[in-house]
Structures are given as structure tokens and as C-alpha cells.
Amino acid sequence: MKIVLLDGYELNQDLDWSALEPLGNVTLYDRTTVDNHSEILEKISDAEIVITHKTPLNADILNQTTHLKYIGIMGTGYDIVDIDTAHQNNIIVTNIPTYASDAVAQFTFSLLLEVTGQVGLHNQLVHKGKWSDGPDFTFWEKPLFELKDKTLGLIGYGHIAQRVAEIAHAFSMTVIFYNHRPKQVDNDWAKQVSFDELLKHSDVISLHVIQTPETINLINQKTISKMKNSVIVLNTARGKLINESDMANALNHNQVYALATDVVQTEPIDHNNPLLKANNCYITPHIAWAPLETRKRLLDITIENLRSYLENKPVNVI
Structure with a gap:
């Protein structure tokens, strides 16, 4: 054989x-x-x-x-x-x-913590001398955010999303989720909502659905228009879930605060991918699964x- x-x-x-x-x-x-x-x-x-x-x-x-x-x-x-x-x-x-449920859930929060805590940026700035050359005991180059009481919206509620929800709960976040069919929840802190409700109320949106004809370009100009301008979007699922041109435009026009993604539509990433020049866009090379x-x-x-x-x-x- x-x-x-x-x-x-x-x-x-x-x-x-x-x-x-x-x-x-x-x-x-x-x-x-x-x-x-x-x-x-x-x-x-x-x-x-x-x-x-x-x-x-x-x-x-x-x-x-x-x-x-x-x-x-x-x-x-x-x-x-x-x-x-x-x-x-x-x-x-x-x-x-x-x-990879635990690894991808861990990496999802790595992306979120990078956006909200800016550890990588400030580590680089310190090593370049900005702290030692400055007059103050502290400085920050970009805004920093607490996660406590922020609303995390999970699109899809399978194994990975449920692990992400548990981590979010530990950070005292409010957890809501949308699933294409009703999902039994064994806790009293994660709430299932409609897709439009999730888009409207989430401070952070994390994608956890498989790629199907129905989910390709799920995040597009129309769905982005229903989100908060301050929203952070995370993608550790599939690159084709996001319309990259629409997302780049939204980032560049302050309709989305940040995108942090481990996946893109074409991998390895194309040199002309619009996300590469978009504001406040964090991209890693499909490594959530790689520990x-x-x-x-x-x-x-x-x-x-x-x-x-x-x-x-x-x-x-x-």
C-alpha cells in the first residue's frame, strides 16, 4: 500500500x-x-x-x-x-x-493582548533608547486598553471559541456569541445573540467559523458598517472570511480600530495585499497552530x- x-x-x-x-x-x-x-x-x-x-x-x-x-x-x-x-x-x-484548540485560543488572546497592551512595540522602543533618552519614568507610544468589562463577540462557538470564551471570562470580559444554529451553553456568563446584535455590541470580534460559501467575505463593508468604530477584529480561522479590501479601507478610515489576523486570503501573503499598508493592522504568518x-x-x-x-x-x- x-x-x-x-x-x-x-x-x-x-x-x-x-x-x-x-x-x-x-x-x-x-x-x-x-x-x-x-x-x-x-x-x-x-x-x-x-x-x-x-x-x-x-x-x-x-x-x-x-x-x-x-x-x-x-x-x-x-x-x-x-x-x-x-x-x-x-x-x-x-x-x-x-x-489545536488550546493553542489557537492562546494565540487569539496573544493577538488581542498585543493590540491592547502594545508589548512588542514598547519593547522595541526601549531597546532603541527611547526610554533611556526620555525625561520621564514612563512613556507610551500608542493607546493602551483594559479588557475588563469589554464585550467579546465570538462568531462561531465550537471548541476553539469556547476556550477563547473561558479566557475572556477570566479577564472579566462580557462574552456573547453567534452560532449558525442554537448552541447549548453550560455556564451563565456566555450569551447567544443574533449576528446583527453581535456586530453592534462587541468591542472585540473574534472569528471562529470554517470556510464555506456562506462564510467567505463574511466581514465586508456592509457588516463592518454595523460595528463600533472602536472595534478590534481578530481572525485565527480562515483568511477568506474577511474581504481584505473592505477591511483595509475601514482601517484607513477609522471605521475599525484594529485588525489582528493570523490568516489571509492567499498564503503566503501576496506583496500587494492591501492589509500590508493598512493602519493598525497586525499580521502573523499562520502560526497559531505551530507550537x-x-x-x-x-x-x-x-x-x-x-x-x-x-x-x-x-x-x-x-
Whole structure:
């Protein structure tokens, strides 16, 4: 049985895939050109098992594979695989739903604390001599904010959002959330509201929904117009949830106070992405999932998903 890992660089550099080897004949690639269908097909043409992180497997590719029986997605989101076509071709697809919940929740608050506390900026200024050259015992270059009593609005209320809510509650924030269907809440401090209510009342909005046709460009000129001008928007979900031109325009015209995002529509980021020149915009290179412990968990569950499939007991099936 041939197993092909299309893009394992982010794990290959410091983790060990040896546990995969007893399961079949394994070929590991660091990278695969995501928009080169010929390259993808060449690598997987005789594979029964394909593991992918960010290499897309669309309908055209899936319809040209004759051996493929199983696709393991190394992540929570599954928009990189045409699920309907996979099902039509009797290909089982699995993902890893909760491996990074704690890491992404932690990073969501790292972004928020950077915006509100400006630790990075002031650390740099101190090292450049601005404090030692100044006349006062203190200085601050940008406004600083308390989180206590601010309202955090969560769009989506899955595992990650619920962890973010718990952290927000510890900071004495008011927590509201919108979910596309009613969600059972096991506490008395998180309140489910309508989408428009969330946009209107939130001081901080954090995105935690998957990418679907309905959620692409969810944050756009129209929805931004319903937010407070002082709002901070956080995105650790998917870049395509935000219309980047509309957001850049809103940042530059003081309709949004700040955007802090770990994801963008095209990754790696395009040199011409309007967010790069937008005011008060914080961008990190899709690293919320990347702590060593988190990636080790990802690797272990990827292998366990495959092992369960081979034992005819598939888990985490989409």
C-alpha cells in the first residue's frame, strides 16, 4: 500500500514520521506546488493513501486518480478537499477536529493582548533608547486598553471559541456569541445573540467559523458598517472570511480600530495585499497552530486516523 504525504515540511523539520512506516510504503514530500495539478497528480497517481496539509485536492484531481481510497487532512478545516467528489469516488476523508484548540485560543488572546497592551512595540522602543533618552519614568507610544468589562463577540462557538470564551471570562470580559444554529451553553456568563446584535455590541470580534460559501467575505463593508468604530477584529480561522479590501479601507478610515489576523486570503501573503499598508493592522504568518506540542499532537492523530482506517474502524470521518 502506497502512502504519500504531499506537504509535511512544517512537521518534517523537527518531528519524526517513523510511526507511519509500518503502515505502508511511505513517500514524504516537504512541499508540493499547490496550483500545479500535474505535479500533484504525478505524486499521487498510484497512491491509495494521501495525506495533505495545504495541498488542494479538487474535483479534477480526484476524478483522475484510480487508486485513491483515503485522504487524511492534517488540520481541522477541510476546504482544501472537494468532499462531494471524494464521496462520489468512494474515498474516505478524515480531518483532525480539536488538536489545536488550546493553542489557537492562546494565540487569539496573544493577538488581542498585543493590540491592547502594545508589548512588542514598547519593547522595541526601549531597546532603541527611547526610554533611556526620555525625561520621564514612563512613556507610551500608542493607546493602551483594559479588557475588563469589554464585550467579546465570538462568531462561531465550537471548541476553539469556547476556550477563547473561558479566557475572556477570566479577564472579566462580557462574552456573547453567534452560532449558525442554537448552541447549548453550560455556564451563565456566555450569551447567544443574533449576528446583527453581535456586530453592534462587541468591542472585540473574534472569528471562529470554517470556510464555506456562506462564510467567505463574511466581514465586508456592509457588516463592518454595523460595528463600533472602536472595534478590534481578530481572525485565527480562515483568511477568506474577511474581504481584505473592505477591511483595509475601514482601517484607513477609522471605521475599525484594529485588525489582528493570523490568516489571509492567499498564503503566503501576496506583496500587494492591501492589509500590508493598512493602519493598525497586525499580521502573523499562520502560526497559531505551530507550537511544538500542538504539531506533535497533529502528527500523532494523523497517524492514528490512518491506523483506524486500515483497521476498518475509521474515525474523524468527514
